[in-house]
Amino acid sequence: MSRSDDTEQTASTCGASEASTDTTSTETSTDTGSGCGASTADESASACGASSSSSESGCGASDDSEEEVGATVEDFDADPGRLVAVGLGPGQPEGMTRRATTALSEAEHIVGYTTYIDLIPDAVTEDAEDIYQTPMCGEVSRTEEAIDRALAGNDVAIVGSGDPNVYALAGLALEILESKGGTASAVDFEVVPGVPAAQSCAARLGAPLVNDTVSISLSDHLTPMPAIESRLHAAAKEGFTLTIYNPWSRKRRENYQKCCEILLEHRDPETPVGIVHGAGREDEQTEIVDLGDLPELGESDLIDMTTTLLVGTDETYVWDDRMVTPRGYETKYDY
Amino acid sequence: MSRSDDTEQTASTCGASEASTDTTSTETSTDTGSGCGASTADESASACGASSSSSESGCGASDDSEEEVGATVEDFDADPGRLVAVGLGPGQPEGMTRRATTALSEAEHIVGYTTYIDLIPDAVTEDAEDIYQTPMCGEVSRTEEAIDRALAGNDVAIVGSGDPNVYALAGLALEILESKGGTASAVDFEVVPGVPAAQSCAARLGAPLVNDTVSISLSDHLTPMPAIESRLHAAAKEGFTLTIYNPWSRKRRENYQKCCEILLEHRDPETPVGIVHGAGREDEQTEIVDLGDLPELGESDLIDMTTTLLVGTDETYVWDDRMVTPRGYETKYDY
Numbered sequence: 001m002s003r004s005d006d007t008e009q010t011a012s013t014c015g016a017s018e019a020s021t022d023t024t025s026t027e028t029s030t031d032t033g034s035g036c037g038a039s040t041a042d043e044s045a046s047a048c049g050a051s052s053s054s055s056e057s058g059c060g061a062s063d064d065s066e067e068e069v070g071a072t073v074e075d076f077d078a079d080p081g082r083l084v085a086v087g088l089g090p091g092q093p094e095g096m097t098r099r100a101t102t103a104l105s106e107a108e109h110i111v112g113y114t115t116y117i118d119l120i121p122d123a124v125t126e127d128a129e130d131i132y133q134t135p136m137c138g139e140v141s142r143t144e145e146a147i148d149r150a151l152a153g154n155d156v157a158i159v160g161s162g163d164p165n166v167y168a169l170a171g172l173a174l175e176i177l178e179s180k181g182g183t184a185s186a187v188d189f190e191v192v193p194g195v196p197a198a199q200s201c202a203a204r205l206g207a208p209l210v211n212d213t214v215s216i217s218l219s220d221h222l223t224p225m226p227a228i229e230s231r232l233h234a235a236a237k238e239g240f241t242l243t244i245y246n247p248w249s250r251k252r253r254e255n256y257q258k259c260c261e262i263l264l265e266h267r268d269p270e271t272p273v274g275i276v277h278g279a280g281r282e283d284e285q286t287e288i289v290d291l292g293d294l295p296e297l298g299e300s301d302l303i304d305m306t307t308t309l310l311v312g313t314d315e316t317y318v319w320d321d322r323m324v325t326p327r328g329y330e331t332k333y334d335y
Numbered sequence: 336m337s338r339s340d341d342t343e344q345t346a347s348t349c350g351a352s353e354a355s356t357d358t359t360s361t362e363t364s365t366d367t368g369s370g371c372g373a374s375t376a377d378e379s380a381s382a383c384g385a386s387s388s389s390s391e392s393g394c395g396a397s398d399d400s401e402e403e404v405g406a407t408v409e410d411f412d413a414d415p416g417r418l419v420a421v422g423l424g425p426g427q428p429e430g431m432t433r434r435a436t437t438a439l440s441e442a443e444h445i446v447g448y449t450t451y452i453d454l455i456p457d458a459v460t461e462d463a464e465d466i467y468q469t470p471m472c473g474e475v476s477r478t479e480e481a482i483d484r485a486l487a488g489n490d491v492a493i494v495g496s497g498d499p500n501v502y503a504l505a506g507l508a509l510e511i512l513e514s515k516g517g518t519a520s521a522v523d524f525e526v527v528p529g530v531p532a533a534q535s536c537a538a539r540l541g542a543p544l545v546n547d548t549v550s551i552s553l554s555d556h557l558t559p560m561p562a563i564e565s566r567l568h569a570a571a572k573e574g575f576t577l578t579i580y581n582p583w584s585r586k587r588r589e590n591y592q593k594c595c596e597i598l599l600e601h602r603d604p605e606t607p608v609g610i611v612h613g614a615g616r617e618d619e620q621t622e623i624v625d626l627g628d629l630p631e632l633g634e635s636d637l638i639d640m641t642t643t644l645l646v647g648t649d650e651t652y653v654w655d656d657r658m659v660t661p662r663g664y665e666t667k668y669d670y
Contacts, residue, residue: 092434171662206526210501212563223574227574322509
């Protein structure tokens with residue numbers, strides 16, 4: 001297999017001046033760090049496998065330059081190959097499903113962010129003809145590349161951590177495919193689901209999310225902040241648990257503070273909040289704190305682009321270092 | 336390995352008169368059908384792997400008898416073994432993560448609902464000393480059994496489909512453990528996350544859930560209906576996509592109709608809704624309909640205990656038989 005490189009395209013997307021040209025390196029922190037100006041961010045770890053959402057917000061916040069999508073379906077005369085969007089799950093190989101492993105083994109081309117590609121065991125990728133990887137950012141051009149390769153007749157897998165439906169590329173792939181005049185059926189478009197960050201972080205905390213629940217991203221790159229605030233109010237008012245993706249970045253510290261403010265407007269300051277930082281990374285850290293302590297943690301090392309927050313309800317309690325949201329069995333059964 | 340049986344306990348929980356005594360059978364429809372009065376329900380398939388939520392609602396709706404939890408930590412003099420709650424994912428073996436497979440291979444005892452146990456490949460369970468399986472319902476007694484076995488010194492895996500944090504047993508396990516005077520740390524309690532139904536159903540539909548999203552169960556067994564209605568209003572008013580778990584059962588047809596009514600109060604009748612019926616089963620059926628058509632489908636074969644609904648936002652559209660909720664890239668990028 002060969003590993004190709006697209007740093008130029010990526011650099012222009014992110015506005016980075018020093019993008020590394022060595023995308024085959026297993027040490028990817030240089031790429032991610034210098035590529036997008038998101039100094040501590042590592043897309044793979046952020047949000048326990050929240051796919052590309054962090055990188056988007058990190059990139060877009062620093063540079064709103066547009067990216068043009070080029071070739072259309074008319075430019076390809078081959079019979080299209082397949083296009084599969086594969087969710088890798090939490091990031092470690094053991095978090096992948098067998099279906100994901102199979103999809104990657106069968107793909108002729110594998111496309112993804114360098115850090116994700118590096119997470120896939122070599123045995124799974126060794127039969128691939130080509131692996132196209134780009135550093136952080138460049139979701140649009142990377143996805144377009146995957147689609148062009150499928151339209152050119154190759155069986156392509158585009159990968160991300162977590163699940164392709166959680167702040168991730170399943171939709172972008174379909175949108176770009178449509179804009180190119182292709183169809184989902186022509187490339188036999190398939191989504192292979194993965195374990196989302198909410199679930200892999202919840203597992204670390206015990207049982208915080210067992211009832212009705214909400215996922216909200218604090219990145220205002222693609223969703224305006226007033227909409228995010230309104231959603232936070234609506235969810236916090238009701239008995240939902242909340243998973244907060246992308247809680248903090250240098251460019252949007254105030255979103256985090258606003259979120260804390262809204263949560264505290266509706267919930268007791270003693271409501272347990274699970275904080276999972278850098279899940280699956282060396283600097284992984286899991287803590288359970290009171291909601292009231294959240295604002296002051298905004299500037300601590302615990303809260304950054306790699307953090308996911310799990311907010312309990314009024315019924316959630318902490319027991320033996322675990323967060324437990326009762327399902328309500330205790331109202332029906334005697335134990 | 337041996338397979339033990341608990342039909343008596345299960346029958347009393349569910350109020351069934353004809354519970355099958357053959358839990359080793361691979362044909363489990365008799366058990367699930369006759370056990371709980373949920374005629375078409377099959378816990379494993381319902382909600383694409385939504386774990387035990389369907390069975391609870393099916394059971395509890397017909398019988399609210401209490402189940403007493405017996406032994407406490409004092410009754411065991413062995414050093415406790417381990418207790419792992421394992422999410423199997425969508426139900427088919429290929430949807431399991433490697434971590435789940437490993438956890439099951441290492442377990443001395445495996446505890447679960449018969450249909451789930453049958454889904455696990457024999458190669459994974461063959462080293463287990465004992466497999467304790469019960470038909471549908473009996474979550475509390477089954478979970479207690481798992482805990483008792485761990486307290487008695489065995490390494491135990493308790494399994495469910497989907498993810499242990501999605502309407503599932505992670506919380507119940509901790510609650511019962513606490514009531515027995517045990518601690519999570521003494522049994523080294525661990526949750527192995529799995530792919531939830533929302534994700535496995537979304538994958539079938541394309542990209543319906545890529546933004547902020549809400550999961551709501553229409554089962555009012557453990558959550559009062561007014562709370563469910565209030566949550567539906569709150570979510571439908573905002574730009575959330577919704578995954579509706581347990582949309583229908585014979586005993587709560589009116590919850591389904593009420594849900595449709597609330598959604599239609601806030602969203603256009605043409606809003607796309609993905610319906611996934613019997614995911615992973617022989618009678619699997621996936622359809623995308625207009626929200627306005629949902630009420631009349633309530634009494635069709637498409638909507639039952641094995642169905643999950645994915646409700647789009649005002650921006651969701653249908654293209655080439657896929658549901659696409661745009662992430663908003665089109666506002667930033669030109670493609």
